[in-house]
Amino acid sequence: MAVSSLKDAGPARAGLRVASVLACLALWQAASSAHLNLGVVTFANTPGPVEVGGAAVELVRSSQLVPHLTASLARVFAGYAAAAVLGVAIGVAIGRSRFANDVLLPPLEVLRPIPAVAWIPLAVLMFPSSEGSMIYITFIGALFPIVLNTIHGVETVDQRLIASARSLGAGRAAMLREVILPGAAPSIVTGLAIGMGTSWFCLITAEMISGQFGIGYYTWESYTLQNYPDIVVGMLLIGLLGMGSSALLRRAGEFATPWRRVGRAR
């Protein structure tokens, strides 16, 4: 593995990593308290870690954190779940059938480069509730990485495995269940993990435009109210939630593909 997790690393390396984070915090604190002005970039008005920490404690103590979090989580969950189901289904169809490839891939290729932010006005028009439009934005953000990785996974399943399974009597449905989906699973998991990340940053974009609750809304509201430490709290919350959900997904992926652990252990 290219990047080892904190757990596998020796105590010396783990210590180094923690020290690196602490050093970044210290530099940030020094820069903001000294109102460091480098010309191109200035720390004159940025809050420091101590202020941000205080703001974070205040947010936790207030009754606001839970509604913000649940609102954001519910939106991501809804949009992402729809993208996962539909994305894998579309990806498998495109990867398996030439007809689906010809019919579905061209429109998807046109829609794919459009950033989620560009969808916002249309989403507001398309969905009667702002909740619906925000969920749609998270959906569209997660969909493409999932579809593309699923297609890649399905197309790269070893043809000899497919031929062999046919010789052993596998029909269409059994082929999909026994060979194609497990064979494409590692790639699908990668797509789901990337989709989770894009889903989060699309959600934040959507919440900045409309909403009463949500981490993105909280961040944007703090900016308009000039509560600068709160902005950084919001940013860090987004980072933590995105990182946490991606890690959770990778774990679930490893759990779902036990044979790959075997291969790696050797």
Add this chain to the structure above:
Amino acid sequence: MSVVEAMPQGRVEIDEVSIMLGRGAQSFEAVRKLSLSIAPGEFVAILGPSGCGKSTLLGALAGHIPVGGGRLLVDQAPVRGPDPSRGIVFQHHTLLPWRTALENVAFGPKMRGEPRAQRLASAAEMLATVGLSGFENRYPAELSGGMQQRVEIARVLINRPRLLLMDEPFGALDAQTRLMMQSLLLDIWSRVRTTVVFVTHDIDEALFLADRVLIMTPRPGRTRRLTEASFPRPRDVQLTTEPEFARLKRQCLDLLRPDADDQPLPRLTPLGLAAAGEPERRRSY
């Protein structure tokens, strides 16, 4: 019902068979008007230079490559697509990496809808037949190359095929393991009787295993000679040092000696032209 029993069927008629590979301007004749009759329960080896179409012929018997001309009959029925009654073993194993050895062997019965307990029991019995008791719950990645091929053979034999097709199944193994696997195959074949067509480029292997050896010409593949290897069975490795064996081997060597103007050809596979993992044409099954 025992896994080990006689298989009465497995007559193969290869009648003036020609096979084209590739598309458009790149297409070529891999096999030309080749004929061969194989009796039920017979062990036939096919020898030939690389790219001569011996694996192509095997792929046609398996139903993965369509025949361009002539007829291909197994027990009087024309070959139309792959079928569990014609099992194929490739040079490199094609076990499902996400299934244990036992589950891999039980794959055929599962496709027939056999209940789980029953299919796992017969799979365990078949694994024992190939000498792999105790490895039921290992994943393919945890097994050695020889063991993987044994699981592969067990997975094919559990379907009681009329025809066992093998494409250089021991070609990727080290010399020691290969000898061991050859003896093991003969031992299994003496108990699970089925017709075997065994493609190899190893003359010793062909003569040691087979009743008859078909020697093919370079592309397009035709019959050069059909040699009887009528050594008594059971055979053991000592056979390969006997004068009669050496005489036959010399004959085969002469027949396989490349002409000065022969170009070495790329290896063909039982799935057609394509390199591993790359389909010759997109199929949707």
